[in-house]
Amino acid sequence: MKYALYLGCTVQTEQYGYEASVRTTMPRLGVELVDMTGVSCCGFPPFSSVSELAWLYSSARNMAIAEGMGLPIFALCNGCHLSFVETKHKLEHSPELKAKMNEKLAREGLRYEGKAELIHIFELLHDVVGKDKITAAVSNPLEGLRFAAHPGCHAIRPSRIGRPDDPENPKKLDDLITWLGAEAADYPEKIDCCGSSLAAASGKTVLDIAGEKLKAVKRRGFDGLVTTCPFCFKVYDNKQRAIQATVGDRELEVPVFYYTQLLGLAIGVDQESLGLDLNQSPIDPVLEKIGGK
Amino acid sequence: MKPVLVIGGGIAGIQASLDLADRGTKVHLVERTPSIGGVMAQLDKTFPTMDCSICILAPKMIECYRHPNITIHTQSEVIGLEGNVGDFRIKVLEHPRSVDATKCTGCALCSEKCPVKKPSAFQVGLGQRKAIYLAFPQAVPLIATIDREACLWFTKGVCRTCEKVCTSKAVDYEQKENIVDLNVSSVIVATGFEQYDPKDIGEYGYGRYKNVLTALEFERLVCASGPTGGVLNRPSDGKVSHNIAFIQCVGSRTQTSGYSYCSASCCMYATKEAVLIKEHEPSSHVTIFYMDLKTFGKGFQGFVDRARSHWGVEYIRGRPGEIREDPVTKNLTILYENTEVGRVERLDADLVVLCTAAIPHRDNAKLATVLGIGQDEYGFFANPDPVASPVETDRPGIYSCGSCHGPRDIPESVAEASATAAKAAEDAARAEGVA
């Protein structure tokens, strides 16, 4: 199990908790991660609204690097993963476009064949590593905790070009949570969007949308929200204070985790190396419940 | 004069058979299930007159059964066809009932005593039947049949209770399948349709949410002879439902489902079902979500106007985006847009009924091969010239009527059935040398 690790802008430049928890947990499950050198932004979203060509070029470029390494790309971010899958899909269906890309890639001495394989963290943990390995690795089961899974829009849509889980009834993140000894439950707002892409147009609406979901999660008696998407995490965790202000509810406190952080806690990784101190949401009560190192 | 073969014992097949039999032609009526009657036998009432469906159908079923010119082959399928118009040689495979038709009186004592329960196809899975059973109370012929996949004797070699309790010694575990050879002048295909399975439209939660039903399931729920005796006890908790919503065009008018056509009867049967709810309980709140109200049939517009003004059924133009279920109460919330005002709203409902596409029957391909006739891009039997020859397939002497060649309502099916009878009569006359 060897993969080319693609961080993407958001993780690499600010969501260190996600990166750290991935780097510390994966090897313990027998997943070898190789850093990609010379990579750049996947192009989504910065280019998708400006120039389709620039967007596709950016993704093709990074996939070309992975092809050079001969490894499948493990993209941490839902957005990056979708961007790669979509680009691969588009170039597969347009030889002309592919040729045009390669012409441009040549300037950096790169070439995109279309062989690059992609893997999403759900697929890697749920389908490749699997239940047996994960449950076996759990030394500190997260019993008595009930988490709301938030797979994130881009992990499940658009299903037509292939996403890692069901677009209307995603279950993999729930499974992953239960494998850690915690409880996961369906809730009507599960596949609701965090709203983050609206930031440029209307920051307040983002907080509204995110706030509604956090309220639901709290109302339905969850101990916290779990995701693997840096964009969603940014809104729900980093911006939770702002959300409280916007929805006018100071009590709206919902602990938010990256799944890999919980995974780390369950398999006995120390909190420091999971970057848990970077979570801005009030996670300490949950950490106390979990105990461990 | 040679007999005519009619395939399918629904209302279309029944009508075609009766027309021919009444004019003196011998008919072989082949039905794949244990009883004739088809989907119409499962309906509660029929629009726009609100006749009790089985009540108007049962006499015709019995008439078929008692008609000296009609031979009914149930649990049977056509497995071979050779020859040409005027002289088709047919092979019909009769599957064993494991019950002697000449002895069974349909008293149902056997199914009463049978220990094995299975979901009843007639009740669309909402109710149960035994391993030995009568398809439904008015089944024709009223003869028990054994489901060999379920029967303990056939699966585990034990039980034989039915044999013990049967007073007329009708149970016959040894019964073999039987092949009947027929020589007919024409063939009439009336095999009907089936319902689209809305599981694939995940946002509506069918299969996940207990209180989301298909319209056919609802017909059984609202029917006096249904599993709840016509009381709208919803599946999740048996609570009587007062807020009920219907969603049109589920699977139909949908490129992504593969059924991009309008199923033609849903707007009206939904209206009928809405009126039924109001008749049962006028205080109920009933909403129908539609895209275009298809009121093109005789009396349809008046029926919808009455449903709206007299019964207070609410019609909203908009196809809901999503149905949500409260994890605790199992109540449903519909996310929809009233497209006539451009407003996004939510509607709470105890029960949601999906009006699903009428799609080609899964056996069509097999039958098309046996008969050597064509299918359209969806799988319905094809009429090369639907305008000039609306009931003719691409093979002379083989005709199609009813919903096996596209969505049809009952009167259209009946009219077409008579039409195929006329075509068959013309073939016979030609064979007789009538110039």
Next chain:
Amino acid sequence: MTTPRIGVFVCRCGINIAAYVDVPKVVEYAKTLPGVAYAEENMYTCSSDGLNKIKEAIKRHSLERVVVASCTPRTHEPLFQATCEEAGVNKYLFEMANIRDQCSWVHMKEPERATEKAEDLIRMAVAKAALLEPGEEPEIDVNPSTLVIGGGVAGMRAALSLANQGFTVTIVEKEPSLGGKLRSFDSLFPHKQKASGIIEPLIQSVTTHPRISVFTESSVKSVHGFIGNFDIGIDTKKGPESLNVGTIIVAVGAEILKPKGLYLYGEDPRVITQSELELMLRAGGVDSKRIVMIQCAGSRNEERPYCSRICCNEAVKNAITLIESGSEAYIIYRDLQTYGIHYSKLEQEAKRRGVKFLKYQAERPPTVSACPQSLRVSLYSPTVNEEIDLEADLIVLSTPLIPISDAKELSQMLKVPLESNGFFMEAHVKLRPIDFATDGIFVCGTAHSPKDVGESIAQALGAASRASIPMAKRRVRTAAITSQVDQTKCSGCGTCIDVCPYNAIRKNEKGLAETIAAVCKGCGVCGATCPEKAITMHHFTDEQIQAQGLAALEED
């Protein structure tokens, strides 16, 4: 005379009756009634099992009268009567009590009283049954020939089928030539084949068929007689003709509304109807740049509360033709009636080809105003949620099919009904869409209701099948429930003749009234009106009805 042995069969109708009526109690009660020799209950008396039970009981208990207490005679009486006959009991010795539709269904909330009422209804039926008399059904010969009224596509197709089956057919068409409305059509949806391509060969085979005779510019003037034996009077261009036929098919078609004053129609030549557009297309097309079509022009409103079924599809079809010839086409609709496979495809093609669709609401119909250069259509589009103004060079109104002007006259001549919108009314909307309640007369095509060519042809073939049944058998039985005039009481006043809706009573040589049994439908109007009480209604005699009434009033 001794009261005959009566058997009573009480149906549970699953739970339809049994859930509200205490059936076992009712059965026990029935056993106590005078003349009742046997009574039992059945789960479904109409099931083959139930019917066998009746036959067995008749034999075992040598029953002479049979009473079934169940649902409605409308659907089930023939079945039970036939069963009695099979067991050797004349069908007119059968009586039915409707304890479902008229009892259990209407008294769901008061089971005790429902049970009482069921007992009352059965007591009444038994009282009548005791007085029932056997009836004989006269058999009449059927002339194996058909009159088809209307030489449009439906009429011709029905005629051709019957002729091919070996029957002789006469077509009466009021226009100078066969073909009907289709003559004025350019192409036909859904496959856009030329209308002429269907009409011409049909006319060819009809006019050359040895068993079909055609009267054009002719009309039916009189209809007498009954199934098997209708006497028809026709006005032809060569003068009056008369013929005798066994069956009649009504295929008179429909007319197309010309909506004077609506959307400037009749005031501005640039506003036309869909059928006028057809003629223009047939003549080679239109050169207008932008055409706007308005649906439901004169239909689905107070005056004509029905949808005309074909207008949307015709509009879509013509819009495609116009787009093909380089015009721009808009369709302004309320609910697009593109039903079924072929029309759905047509709609999708139109959208692909660039036909623009705009919805309007009945409450806010579009308005049309004339400018010198062009016309303006103003509408509120609920889907775009905006007021929209469209400049148009040509406005096409999709107007409904309406009943032919002399539909009423014909319906009276044939003694068949029209429905509220003026189209011919079939015997049963669901299961007898082509039959009239009057035996031997059938309907097909747009005379029945708006429909497209394929549907009309299907109905026409269907009518041919229905009509062929009595003609193939050459004989039919008529009901024995008829009136009979007591010649000793009749004063010859003729009141009965005036009121009889079926022309079933005539004056005989003695100047006294007498019933033509084969024509009489047993409606009873004559019996009720006869001042001399000279008329007896068989199966509904005064004695029988009185007995029933008295039984109803009995207290027990």
Next chain:
Amino acid sequence: MLIKKKSQKIVDKVNAEACDQCGKCPSSCPVTARVEGFNPRQIIAKVALGREVDLMKSQVIWTCTSCLKCKERCPEEISPYDIMLALRRIAIHLELPHPEGFDESAKVVAETGAVQQPQLVRTRNKERKDRKSMGLPPAEKPRDMAAYTETLRGILEEGEA
């Protein structure tokens, strides 16, 4: 005119005319419920009526969370989301008024290879951390930045050809 020509190219591809105006997209959309005047169905309606230029000049095409429910659920496989992106690109290329940030961040990426440089972030108890202090390797960037930047600039100038 140029703007119409450019947009027409897009519109021809997006299949908007197949739209039945069923209302599934707005009822799935998290924004329609909150932002007055934003309605993916009406966006498609206008495109189908050939009025996409109005859209490019309006705010609506910028008001999308890209949750993709509209694209996922459309019975006709129409994607209001992709249509909005396409219209945005033309709007930006033709320098029609649009929210700030879009072309800026594009420039940044073209010049640095990422939307932003690694940030100094705070822990819950206000300590500052960076990649180094987290024990994470230095951030990656294109090796031949000049070539990378030149290529992307070229593409951006080309615009939506």
